[in-house]
Amino acid sequence: MTQRVVSIPPLNEFRLELDVNEELSIRLVEGRAELNGCELSLEKSLALKDELKCSIYTWTGCKLEITGQSLVEYTSNETPLITYLNLHLAFEQQRIKARNTQSDFKPSPEKPNERLPGYVNAVDASSSGYRVMVIGQEDSGKSTLSKTLLNYAARTGKGWTPIFVNLDPSDGGPLPPGTLSATAYSTSTQTTSPVNAFGSCSTSGAALDNSAALIPQALPYAHASPARNPKVYKILLEALARRLDMRLERDAKARSSGVFIDTPAAFTSANIGSDDKNSKYDLIKHALHAFRVDVLLVIGHEKLYIEMQRLLKSLDANIAQNIKILKVPKSGGAVETDDAYRSRIQAAQIKSFFYGNMSNISDEQLSPQSMTIKIDNLKVFKITEDKVAPSSALPIGASRVLENTQLERVNFESSSQLLTLVHSLLYLVKWPDSNNVLNKHAKEFEGDIDSKDLIRADLVGFLIVTAIDSAKRTITVLAPSPGRLPSLNAVFGSFEWQDT
Numbered sequence: 051m052t053q054r055v056v057s058i059p060p061l062n063e064f065r066l067e068l069d070v071n072e073e074l075s076i077r078l079v080e081g082r083a084e085l086n087g088c089e090l091s092l093e094k095s096l097a098l099k100d101e102l103k104c105s106i107y108t109w110t111g112c113k114l115e116i117t118g119q120s121l122v123e124y125t126s127n128e129t130p131l132i133t134y135l136n137l138h139l140a141f142e143q144q145r146i147k148a149r150n151t152q153s154d155f156k157p158s159p160e161k162p163n164e165r166l167p168g169y170v171n172a173v174d175a176s177s178s179g180y181r182v183m184v185i186g187q188e189d190s191g192k193s194t195l196s197k198t199l200l201n202y203a204a205r206t207g208k209g210w211t212p213i214f215v216n217l218d219p220s221d222g223g224p225l226p227p228g229t230l231s232a233t234a235y236s237t238s239t240q241t242t243s244p245v246n247a248f249g250s251c252s253t254s255g256a257a258l259d260n261s262a263a264l265i266p267q268a269l270p271y272a273h274a275s276p277a278r279n280p281k282v283y284k285i286l287l288e289a290l291a292r293r294l295d296m297r298l299e300r301d302a303k304a305r306s307s308g309v310f311i312d313t314p315a316a317f318t319s320a321n322i323g324s325d326d327k328n329s330k331y332d333l334i335k336h337a338l339h340a341f342r343v344d345v346l347l348v349i350g351h352e353k354l355y356i357e358m359q360r361l362l363k364s365l366d367a368n369i370a371q372n373i374k375i376l377k378v379p380k381s382g383g384a385v386e387t388d389d390a391y392r393s394r395i396q397a398a399q400i401k402s403f404f405y406g407n408m409s410n411i412s413d414e415q416l417s418p419q420s421m422t423i424k425i426d427n428l429k430v431f432k433i434t435e436d437k438v439a440p441s442s443a444l445p446i447g448a449s450r451v452l453e454n455t456q457l458e459r460v461n462f463e464s465s466s467q468l469l470t471l472v473h474s475l476l477y478l479v480k481w482p483d484s485n486n487v488l489n490k491h492a493k494e495f496e497g498d499i500d501s502k503d504l505i506r507a508d509l510v511g512f513l514i515v516t517a518i519d520s521a522k523r524t525i526t527v528l529a530p531s532p533g534r535l536p537s538l539n540a541v542f543g544s545f546e547w548q549d550t
């Protein structure tokens with residue numbers, strides 16, 4: 051293996067891109083350096099893998115010992131890190147201010163589930179850290195910026211527990227893909243692989259890599275892009291925002307620590323999410339409103355920045371006056387990826403949830419359990435794709451009649467429907483009042499469920515369907531651990547995984 055020592059001058063970043071099957075070990079031998087805002091420990095080797103593309107930044111200069119081969123390696127002095135640091139300092143001031151004004155605030159004691167319909171927000175903005183949402187085009191560096199700001203907040207030593215909201219279902223964050231989640235971080239998280247870029251959650255077994263066990267609040271969307279079913283996506287986004295509010299009401303530390311929201315590139319497509327062709331950027335409006343965003347960071351896109359300023363003028367004045375829009379330069383290091391790369395990372399994320407990180411034997415490995423259950427014990431619903439044509443495709447003057455989006459119940463009597471389940475990732479859900487939900491629509495829709503019922507569902511686990519025996523009426527699934535399944539109700543969409 052080739053070993054070399056690279057000197058990085060102060061205020062420079064060393065960028066590297068790993069190709070398929072390439073691994074690289076880096077060791078900080080002199081000075082100080084950080085990876086996505088998380089400091090590297092002196093003399094400790096880090097194994098970078100799974101096609102990671104990243105940059106190691108140094109404020110004061112450093113030397114790195116590198117072992118192994120990578121596709122691309124270079125040092126650059128053009129870095130947006132100073133802008134990132136300035137943003138962090140502004141957010142830090144707000145966190146301190148919020149903590150100092152918090153003593154008078156008393157959360158209300160209502161029960162969480164009774165509050166969901168028509169919930170009125172009781173969180174006092176002056177005692178809250180900023181809620182920051184990052185938008186930008188595909189591969190513009192949204193996740194990298196969110197993670198750097200999250201790591202800076204977590205590493206200040208002031209005990210902050212910032213919340214990371216992942217609205218990008220193509221990348222599950224600490225969970226398998228297809229989920230929308232909110233997770234509190236108490237320590238900074240090192241990125242050694244894009245598979246566990248935001249750490250691993252505790253439900254997957256022992257904490258992997260160096261992250262503390264994370265306990266996300268999550269909801270299942272089961273597709274990679276909001277464009278697949280914007281109605282369901284918006285319902286889930288709103289439900290997540292309400293749950294986050296309920297949590298922050300009771301958690302003063304997290305409330306002052308602030309919220310960082312990473313978004314999918316589909317947010318910047320003006321026409322996704324609305325049936326009215328005159329209403330643009332509906333997903334952004336929806337998220338600004340639901341999460342009561344204070345700061346909107348637009349990554350390196352002049353036109354989008356101008357359009358966001360226009361959008362702000364079209365919002366309700368009470369909401370618009372509290373939102374600051376800031377333009378952030380795009381890093382020259384951000385790498386364009388393709389669909390094949392994304393599919394590989396998604397498959398690896400699903401695999402790592404069940405098996406742990408297999409690419410390095412020194413990492414934690416998990417032992418999932420294969421189990422066979424009676425088909426008729428399960429109720430499985432498909433989050434369908436929104437097949438309705440956009441209104442721009444209708445004849446002039448015609449308008450669309452919108453129906454409630456249903457979650458289609460899989461009919462186990464039909465073998466073609468059963469077969470669609472093989473290799474699917476199932477998201478196990480639990481309703482506080484399961485019987486009500488399952489019976490409510492039974493007559494009218496042959497057992498389908500209104501997507502609004504997902505608002506009250508808890509995501510309690512994941513399964514992979516490995517085989518179906520329609521003669522014996524059994525289904526074989528892979529579960530993360532042995533024992534009783536947490537629920538026998540599941541939803542699924544377009545994510546599949548099989549051992550290759």
Ligand SMILES: Nc1ncnc2c1ncn2[C@@H]1O[C@H](COP(=O)(O)OP(=O)(O)OP(=O)(O)O)[C@@H](O)[C@H]1O
Nearest residue numbers: 103104105188189190191192193194381383384385
């Ligand atoms: N400064 C940098 N140096 C090297 N690689 C970088 C840098 N910034 C970002 N990258 C890499 O570029 C790719 C795209 O960045 P990132 O995932 O942050 O973008 P994104 O906008 O969140 O992408 P998506 O649109 O898929 O959500 C990632 O592989 C990331 O690791």
